[in-house]
Amino acid sequence: MTPLERALRDRIRTEGAITVEAYMEACNAYYYAARDPFGSAGDFTTAPEISQMFAEMIGAALADCWQRAGRPKNLLYVELGPGRGTLTKDALRVLRQTGLDPQIHFVESSPILRDAQCELLESEDIDWHESLVTLPPGPPLLLVANEFFDALPVRQFVGGIERRVVVAGGGLAFDRDGDIVEDSPSRDACASEIGAQLDVRGGVALIIDYGHAKSASGDTLQSVRKHELSPPLANPGEQDLTAHVDFEALAKSASVGSVRATKLVSQGKWLKRLGIEARAEALANANPNKSDEVYLALARLTDAKQMGELFKVIAIRSPDWPAPAGFE
Numbered sequence: 001m002t003p004l005e006r007a008l009r010d011r012i013r014t015e016g017a018i019t020v021e022a023y024m025e026a027c028n029a030y031y032y033a034a035r036d037p038f039g040s041a042g043d044f045t046t047a048p049e050i051s052q053m054f055a056e057m058i059g060a061a062l063a064d065c066w067q068r069a070g071r072p073k074n075l076l077y078v079e080l081g082p083g084r085g086t087l088t089k090d091a092l093r094v095l096r097q098t099g100l101d102p103q104i105h106f107v108e109s110s111p112i113l114r115d116a117q118c119e120l121l122e123s124e125d126i127d128w129h130e131s132l133v134t135l136p137p138g139p140p141l142l143l144v145a146n147e148f149f150d151a152l153p154v155r156q157f158v159g160g161i162e163r164r165v166v167v168a169g170g171g172l173a174f175d176r177d178g179d180i181v182e183d184s185p186s187r188d189a190c191a192s193e194i195g196a197q198l199d200v201r202g203g204v205a206l207i208i209d210y211g212h213a214k215s216a217s218g219d220t221l222q223s224v225r226k227h228e229l230s231p232p233l234a235n236p237g238e239q240d241l242t243a244h245v246d247f248e249a250l251a252k253s254a255s256v257g258s259v260r261a262t263k264l265v266s267q268g269k270w271l272k273r274l275g276i277e278a279r280a281e282a283l284a285n286a287n288p289n290k291s292d293e294v295y296l297a298l299a300r301l302t303d304a305k306q307m308g309e310l311f312k313v314i315a316i317r318s319p320d321w322p323a324p325a326g327f328e
């Protein structure tokens with residue numbers, strides 16, 4: 001039994017059954033606080049860890065948007081859940097090539113990942129936050145969140161009754177099964193905060209995650225351990241727990257004042273529209289011995305059977321900022 005499972009069983013014995021939302025929140029807080037989960041030795045690999053090309057496209061999209069917004073001088077580059085800091089590192093390189101030099105602000109709850117970010121970005125001046133509300137007031141935002149929203153907890157309902165986790169048959173179990181409907185107050189609150197910030201100070205946010213374009217019913221809670229799916233109630237705190245992002249709900253919550261979301265585009269289509277294939281060719285030509293690696297990474301990021309279709313991209317922007325490229 002994992003240490004967190006022991007703690008959860010004690011909690012359930014004293015408090016009674018806990019909601020799926022409370023379970024997911026406790027598991028992920030424990031999970032991320034204690035480890036760097038990325039890469040082949042870890043539990044899962046994210047797009048920026050597959051290839052620098054992913055973050056370079058994000059950097060290029062943000063830089064182009066900033067140029068078309070009239071190159072405002074002061075800007076905050078904000079990332080939600082920056083992981084190892086790899087996306088920031090590769091995106092900043094592109095941003096700086098165009099003359100943009102933003103202040104860097106991270107929203108990150110994990111002490112271990114804050115240390116990893118500090119180490120990878122040692123020459124950078126970074127401010128860390130628990131949420132967006134402590135950002136310094138004023139400058140517009142360039143905000144990025146890759147695979148952040150999927151880690152925020154969801155509620156599940158069966159026939160209108162909230163689903164809970166109980167202790168039964170010697171382990172943890174769900175108190176009911178059936179047709180499941182999910183929602184997520186934490187995601188809604190985070191998307192509304194992004195919208196509220198953009199409404200006051202202007203700017204643009206790029207949100208990339210796996211999920212669906214329209215709100216729909218279904219159980220999407222899933223867990224991954226050592227690159228394999230694992231039952232969500234197994235090994236609490238020792239495996240990543242996620243649920244698909246409902247982009248319709250996210251766009252609605254982010255539409256604060258006159259802030260609006262763009263259309264949702266699949267990751268594969270978006271990266272191709274931004275020119276990832278030309279970038280792959282240039283990288284492969286410059287490093288012929290790495291050519292196979294570059295094209296494999298391109299396929300992983302863009303092929304419909306790999307990350308290309310399941311992962312999606314949406315932008316949120318204030319009315320005085322143009323929509324980033326790739327959403328037309």
Ligand code: SAH
Nearest residue numbers: 032046081082083107108109110146147151
């Ligand atoms: N964006 C990174 C990492 C994705 S994993 C990448 O693409 O590689 C999820 C990230 O969100 C981790 O950095 C994790 O520590 C952070 N995180 C998860 N829940 C959080 C929360 N409630 N508040 C702040 N950060 C959180």
